[in-house]
Amino acid sequence: MQNNIIQIQNLTHYYGKKKIYENLNLFIKEGTVFGILGKNGVGKSTLINILMGYIKPKSGECLILGEASHSLSPDAKKDIALLHEGFVAYDYMSIEEYEKFFAPFYDRWNSSIFYDLVDLMGLDYSQKLSTLSFGQKSQVVLGAIFAQDAKLLILDDYSMGLDAGYRRLFIDYLKDYINKRKKTVLITSHTMNDLDGLIDEFVIVQKGGIIHQDTMANFNADKSSTFEDKFLDFVGKY
Amino acid sequence: MFNAVIKKEWIKIKYFIYALSLFSVVIVSYFWYNLNFEFATIEPKSMMWYRFAHLEQKPYYECLYFFLLIGVVVSLAQFIPERIRNRIKIITHLPLSLKSALIIHLAVGFVFIIIVSSFLSLFIISIILFYYPIEILSVVVKDLFFFFLGTLIVYLGISSAIIDKSPLIGGIKFFVSILAIFTFFKIRFELLDLGFLFVIVVLFFVVLDSFYSIKEQRLQSNIFKISVFVSLLFIVFTTFNIYQNKYATTFSKYYIFYSPTLKEFVFQKNFGDHRFEYTSQSGTKFDQKGYESTLPFVYWRDLDIQSLLPLDIDDEIFDKQIIQNSRLSFSYEPKYLIKKELELYPLINPQTTLGMIRFPSEALVFSDTKVRIYDSDHDHSEEGSEEDLNNELQTLLKAFGVTSPIKQIYGKATNMKPYDLGYFIIDNKYRLFNLNRADDILNLKELKSPDIKLAHIEISENRQKKLGGYAIDEKSNFYIIDYETLEFKEVKLENFDHKTMRLQLYSDPKYYLIRYDDGTNYYARVFDKEFNFIDGIVVQ
Numbered sequence: 045m046q047n048n049i050i051q052i053q054n055l056t057h058y059y060g061k062k063k064i065y066e067n068l069n070l071f072i073k074e075g076t077v078f079g080i081l082g083k084n085g086v087g088k089s090t091l092i093n094i095l096m097g098y099i100k101p102k103s104g105e106c107l108i109l110g111e112a113s114h115s116l117s118p119d120a121k122k123d124i125a126l127l128h129e130g131f132v133a134y135d136y137m138s139i140e141e142y143e144k145f146f147a148p149f150y151d152r153w154n155s156s157i158f159y160d161l162v163d164l165m166g167l168d169y170s171q172k173l174s175t176l177s178f179g180q181k182s183q184v185v186l187g188a189i190f191a192q193d194a195k196l197l198i199l200d201d202y203s204m205g206l207d208a209g210y211r212r213l214f215i216d217y218l219k220d221y222i223n224k225r226k227k228t229v230l231i232t233s234h235t236m237n238d239l240d241g242l243i244d245e246f247v248i249v250q251k252g253g254i255i256h257q258d259t260m261a262n263f264n265a266d267k268s269s270t271f272e273d274k275f276l277d278f279v280g281k282y
Numbered sequence: 283m284f285n286a287v288i289k290k291e292w293i294k295i296k297y298f299i300y301a302l303s304l305f306s307v308v309i310v311s312y313f314w315y316n317l318n319f320e321f322a323t324i325e326p327k328s329m330m331w332y333r334f335a336h337l338e339q340k341p342y343y344e345c346l347y348f349f350l351l352i353g354v355v356v357s358l359a360q361f362i363p364e365r366i367r368n369r370i371k372i373i374t375h376l377p378l379s380l381k382s383a384l385i386i387h388l389a390v391g392f393v394f395i396i397i398v399s400s401f402l403s404l405f406i407i408s409i410i411l412f413y414y415p416i417e418i419l420s421v422v423v424k425d426l427f428f429f430f431l432g433t434l435i436v437y438l439g440i441s442s443a444i445i446d447k448s449p450l451i452g453g454i455k456f457f458v459s460i461l462a463i464f465t466f467f468k469i470r471f472e473l474l475d476l477g478f479l480f481v482i483v484v485l486f487f488v489v490l491d492s493f494y495s496i497k498e499q500r501l502q503s504n505i506f507k508i509s510v511f512v513s514l515l516f517i518v519f520t521t522f523n524i525y526q527n528k529y530a531t532t533f534s535k536y537y538i539f540y541s542p543t544l545k546e547f548v549f550q551k552n553f554g555d556h557r558f559e560y561t562s563q564s565g566t567k568f569d570q571k572g573y574e575s576t577l578p579f580v581y582w583r584d585l586d587i588q589s590l591l592p593l594d595i596d597d598e599i600f601d602k603q604i605i606q607n608s609r610l611s612f613s614y615e616p617k618y619l620i621k622k623e624l625e626l627y628p629l630i631n632p633q634t635t636l637g638m639i640r641f642p643s644e645a646l647v648f649s650d651t652k653v654r655i656y657d658s659d660h661d662h663s664e665e666g667s668e669e670d671l672n673n674e675l676q677t678l679l680k681a682f683g684v685t686s687p688i689k690q691i692y693g694k695a696t697n698m699k700p701y702d703l704g705y706f707i708i709d710n711k712y713r714l715f716n717l718n719r720a721d722d723i724l725n726l727k728e729l730k731s732p733d734i735k736l737a738h739i740e741i742s743e744n745r746q747k748k749l750g751g752y753a754i755d756e757k758s759n760f761y762i763i764d765y766e767t768l769e770f771k772e773v774k775l776e777n778f779d780h781k782t783m784r785l786q787l788y789s790d791p792k793y794y795l796i797r798y799d800d801g802t803n804y805y806a807r808v809f810d811k812e813f814n815f816i817d818g819i820v821v822q
Contacts, residue, residue, distance in 0.1 A: 098371065100498035114497055122377040132368050136294050148286045149377050 047074045049196050049228045055104030064090055079239050080232040082249035088232040089129045092200045125194035129201045131185045135174040139184055152193035161187035179210035190221055199231045211238050284386055291390040295359040302398050309348050310405040317341050321413055326643035327658035335626035336695055338469045342406050349429040352398050353436030356391050361444040374496050384493045399430050415656045417647045421623045431478045432466040438485035446492035465520040477516045484513040536821050538806035541576040542595050542792050547819045548576050579790035600791050610744055610789035612752055618738055627695045630702045631719045639697040650687040678726040685710040692739035699743040706739050731770050737780055754780045773813055
């Protein structure tokens, strides 16, 4: 039986009087690629921030790897590779310095994974992150995420600011990465097309909470329309 | 991991550290240039030593601003980019406990601060030692140590304000840190100021509280809350003390005098805002003019202008000259008990062939182990008078068995006086000596003082040559010192407490008046010219 890597129980959160989530229950099993889908501004990142302890919910409980999400032990943090929304990174470092900074913190750090992704773009290692295009920088950041060889990857809005080419590059790399390793992935996105064929399960989030939870297999059983069209049926086109 | 963080922080703030280092070179150069100019133009150079020891003019004092700037810059450079770009989240997600992650980052900041501060301090010390006697070293090191503590407080305080997730709490932390910094703008640091070490420890936890706030947590420990409260009390107390020392005005509720015509005390009651009431001891009320008429020795100038001098009181004639020559005043305040940071005294050397006393180039310096004379104009590469003078001094000290460390030194360290009585020295065995120099000859003699432990001596070289000053012992007994014999004569002052009361002694042609008060009780005692008690009063 698969363990729950993430457990969210009776989660309720408000911004002032604005309801974001109410009594949300979500369980993500080990080895699952789980998508949190929804338009911009509906609370996807809020959920990730709650999950990582950056926002305190009004009530409810979040466990990651069996630990309370707001007080994760250093060992638990080693097993959670977290992509912060907006590809937050140390822009003042060079690619090489960036890799060398993170490497000592992770026992299973794999430099070759990092440099594989960097090499796909043909970048000079001595280049500062601040001099890279946003797309190039995103790949360096993702390289550092993958190199951690963590059990759980949390990728908050990986597609933000990326053009179709970089999104494709990333998704292909991610698919390849998780095919070779048993990883759990929690990914949020407002771009649906990319995720078809990647995620196993998903929830669709709308203002006020989750409006639909399903497996991809079940969701795609109906072949009459595309994944994106079905998604838009739930959230509306505008 | 520590190395990784050091490298990361170095990459981020190295240009700021370069700039600070460069700026510190500029500051040190400017400091050196200024000090050199001062020493080159002042005559004699020992005047600069005197300014340091007696006027507390510390040439490096302005460097405090730069020390504080180091803390500000390192803090801003380290944490502002992390806060604005949200990189603080990366730090919180490093596989370390939150406390460890913060400690490593602050330790890196500390290392940078220590490097720049040490660089600056070493240069300042080297320059100072080039111009001042070595005994100044402990004072300079102490001051620079406290400057460094100020740097750490600024660094931690501003870091806590930047990191905190709540703008309100961050703002409060910033405000309190600024308040704490104001307490560093003092010329003299004392033992109590070591309390700032405690504040620094507490500030670390305040920063940790800010760091926790990123993950929606706060330090809940009662010990932390109590420590913050104690630190706040310490800061407020210190700030209040500074305010009092700098700006507090003294207020006398009563100005008590003894009327030679009424033979009773008269006093001016001060209600503040220039509102007064004039009364006599027996209850007679006066207007201002009537009051002044009871005190002809105080308002004698008016009488002189009105051609009402000389005065005939008790069949004695007092003309302008007699009144003028009889006037003398001494004062005492508890703050006189505070020891000097640097026991350096100009070695006054009056010459019988010169009308004025010149400010000497030689200075006596007392340390825990020895007494030494330095000559500011002496070229140390050559043998000469400084060594001879020191040999002369050491011979005298040995001959009289003076034991170090010297407990206290009293005397008027100025040449703006008609005569010089030298310095009064209490040695380690509480023996009292008088050391002076005249016509290039050093003189030392032991003085007979009552079997008392002296708390304070005030010396007065006045033209009357009758009173040489006063002394107060640890039991608050008051003594006047005979000018000729330097003997002590006790003058009974009821309820006088030298630790809390101020005192003034006034002389007129007929009486000595001694007033003392603690701000609540105002005492006055009047004596004849032989210090025989005549009358006393206490008013509240």
